[in-house]
Amino acid sequence: MADALHTLSAAELGRRLAAGSLTSRALCEALLARYDAVNEKVGAFTHLDRADVLAQADASDARRQAGQGRGPLEGIPVAIKDNIAVKGQPLTCSSKMLASLVSPYDSHVAERLRAAGAILYGRLNMDEFAMGSSTENSAVRKTFNPWDLARIPGGSSGGSAAALAAGLVPLSLGSDTGGSIRQPASHCGVVGLKPTYGLVSRFGLVAFASSLDQIGPMARSVEDCELLLTALASADVRDMTCFGPAERALTPAGDAKQLRIGVPKGFLGKGVAPEVAAAVEAAIAFYRAQGCAVSEVELPSADLAVPTYYVVATAEASSNLGRYDGVRYGHRSAQAGTPFEMMTNSRSEGFGAEVKRRILLGTFVLSAGYADAYYNRALRARAKIRAEYLAALAQVDVLLTPTVPTPAFKVGEKASDPLQLYLEDIFTIPANLAGLPALSVPCGKSGHLPVGFHLVGAPLSEAKLLAAGRLFEAAHGFAHQQVAL
């Protein structure tokens, strides 16, 4: 059975490990063999230290033997997006700028995974500094969609989603600023959750847009996603935006069959591919048949979400990425006379085109004379969008839409059209602007390509979203559908 280990869920692997029918070493060896067989094709990982993985696995097996197992994730590999710090491992954000950087410290989530006994398993490819929706902006390598190797896996957490779909690892971490967990999850047929802003500590997550960024779990099943979320979510005094112990209780899930589901008016219309619309409508019909009340809701400011996002996110990014100047770490230009030439040249050489585009845009919208017209106006629009979402979520439990309007496109197809690419995130962005939890669950296919639906809930309603996802998954079984590679 060893050859099938890469197809199993983390929950099942956990049961086998607990029962003693599997060791973490055997599991990791099987996954390393899988890596050798398919990572070149998929390009999900940018770094994997075999010796380190096996040492962690042996340590886990020893703990278990000694009766000191640390819980359901003990011995289970979790692969990590390359913008989340793990001590002693590269932290490149798939950028030339940080190609040489090895993190001297652990992120909060890395500490949590270690405390849960998980194996910190390799570094995953991404769009440079998490800016993109196709992972084509990686300066390291291309990642391909395991369902169709000519297509993009989505992004920016493209490596995280592709690794799951390709059976390279059972669990992965992504980060989500405007849809970067959910959009690739949808394109790769896996499950991805963006938690409520503040539920998971950002300490050790390389900042793109600090007020929008969240680390979240990705898996092949809703159950696994929940398992990983439980390990990640805890208070952390090193992140002042992270909920304290008294503020973080999740709303109880309740009965998923009694959920009130809101479908935003117009979200299944213009711009949504017919097969995507059909798959999502089938999901809505499923919930209605289960007894859920489905109603239409109005979100009149939804059209403002994409422009608002590209002002707020780029403004914050232009400041967050200021620190990459070649002075303390990272790429340093060889062409440097004065300190300022060194900083300028290092940045010009170290950043890719999309990152530069966003830094320029963000610098512009914060500039004297323009901040009121752009940045401050975007803050008002953001407040309005949040208010509308919270009002809608006072009427219904969840909002249901497609995750992405269209299935995965071909590599290179939209590379020259950033505006078209920005629309990939039209359904996912509002949850970031409003700080709300959101889940993408596979719900069918458009031809051979996966399609996901998207649930957004009120703050701290993760349990409800996951219960709704489980209800769907139990009846459809997309979760363990395997890709032939």
Next chain:
Amino acid sequence: MSSSAEWEVVIGLEVHVQLRTRAKVFASSSWGFGQEPNEQVDPVVLGLPGTLPVVNREAVEKSILFGLVVGAEIPARCAWDRKNYFYPDNPKNYQLTQKDFPVVVGGSVEIELPGASRNVMGEHKRIRLHHAHLEEDVGKLSHAGSGSLVDYNRAGVPLLEIVTEPDLRSAAEAEAFLRSLVAMLTQAGVADCDMEKGQLRCDCNVSIRRPGAPLGTRTETKNLNSISSVRDTVVYETARQIRELEAGRAITQETRGWNAELSRGYVLRDKEDAHDYRYFPDPDIPTLELSRATVERLAKQVPENLYDRQRRYMDKLGLPFTAASVLVADRALAEWFEAAVAAHPANPQGIANLVANDLLRDLSAAAGAATGFGEAAPAPISLASCPIKPAQLAGLVKLTDDGVISKQQAKEVFAEMFRSGQDAAAIVDAKGLRQNSDTGELEKIVQEVIADPAVAKSIAEYRAGNEKAINALKGPIMKRTQGKANPGLIDQLLRKALG
């Protein structure tokens, strides 16, 4: 037609003070002076990818304490903004500062101008503060050979930037303001203000105008690291601006530097080159609520205001201006003095004289050649290691007041107390200094002395009306009593005996 006398100078200061805290303002690294370069850093201070700022509660509380010291408003909340600019000593290439919601709003600082002479109190004025905000210091860039070196030890040190209203009208006022501010900051334990260590730096805004006219165009001279540099800058800049205007040229709004060695200002950049800092609210630090319970707790730590104390010493304790000024300049010294007064309330002036003169002199001598430690730093004396305790000094003054020893003897006893730490009474007894006030015995000695023909001439002179002639009789009496006779009593007995 115009002359310098017709110009009024208007000065506003921005004072950057390093707060006295254990850790940096947004990181857990400690800080202090004299460490090897880049020893006091951590991933947060260096702005490593993924690190986040966490507000240091102690730094916020020191800021609030300052606000309470200067009678400012402490708002219900404060918030931080990012000031974006590229410079190699700035680890994130943005500085966390407070642009719109500072921790301290308003307040004022009482200042004392120099008097006509050092014994005469000068005019007192109040200088209003606009606000004070809490921000992070940056590192230090230095140039070595063909390269540049950067030290981040100072990066992230908590800085309170105290901004005045344009209320100052002369170099002397600017100097008096800084001295008063330093005294308040140090006395409340908010900051040490050691200028030698760069713990207090000033930006100085100067403009001139005809009295009553609207404010003129100002220049800002940055990064002045001593009170004398501020004073000299005001003098220099005032003269320069008068010269410009009187030559028919306009003042350019510009940022200037100061070369202390040459005593010259120079242009750093003009308005056209002004930075666009692209301020925006820092998304990593939520708005901070400043709880009223915290403010009330800190209010209890506010020491008595320097000049309130000075007035009390002069009005209630009857001290002269000079002694009062010396005592209030150092909170520990003033509290030491007050403890001594509490032990012997009858003679605060006698205690003040000993503290302000003898004690300070001996403490300074004991501290060694520690002068020039920082022009505004309090005298480098350590009362904690003072061998004399306040109650002991009170005991010495009481012995003098009671006539047990003379004032001359008190000096000798004081010196011995400072050496040994013993009580005054024990020293007086050990040395046998106790005055002879036995009237019967002294009367007998007086009779013997005046019977001596050697003094007959002096007695005659005294009786003829020469008051001073009586002194010639006191020497032999003192000799016979080995100097222990109570001088007042002798005088009294002599006059009685000579009728």
